[in-house]
Amino acid sequence: LxxxxxxxxxxxxxxxxxxxxxxxxxxxxxxLAVESIRATLRGDIADRVRLATAHEMAEQMRLRQTKDFTEGAKAMAERRTPHFNRS
Incomplete structure (x- = not known):
């Protein structure tokens, strides 16, 4: 909810x-709105959401392994501006 x-x-x-x-x-x-919503729900939107969610999860897992992620989390805990270096 x-x-x-x-x-x-x-x-x-x-x-x-x-x-x-x-x-x-x-x-x-x-x-017309109900028909449009029903057509959308009957279409491939669920599959596209599932694919987008899987992609987002893969990206999050990849990014969690970076030094920038560690720096961002550390900077937040220390209440300071992070210094990212794209690694």
């Missing part, structure tokens, strides 16, 4: 009621 991947969490007991409420909200929305 805090990062925006879900709008709400519901208990099993209220799942159907909450699903119907959400369905009513969607049905009341602008039809």
């Amino acid at each position: 805090s990062i925006g991947l879900a709008d709400r969490l519901v208990d099993d007991d209220s799942l159907m009621t909450q699903a119907l409420i959400l369905a009513e909200e969607i049905a009341a929305a602008a039809p």
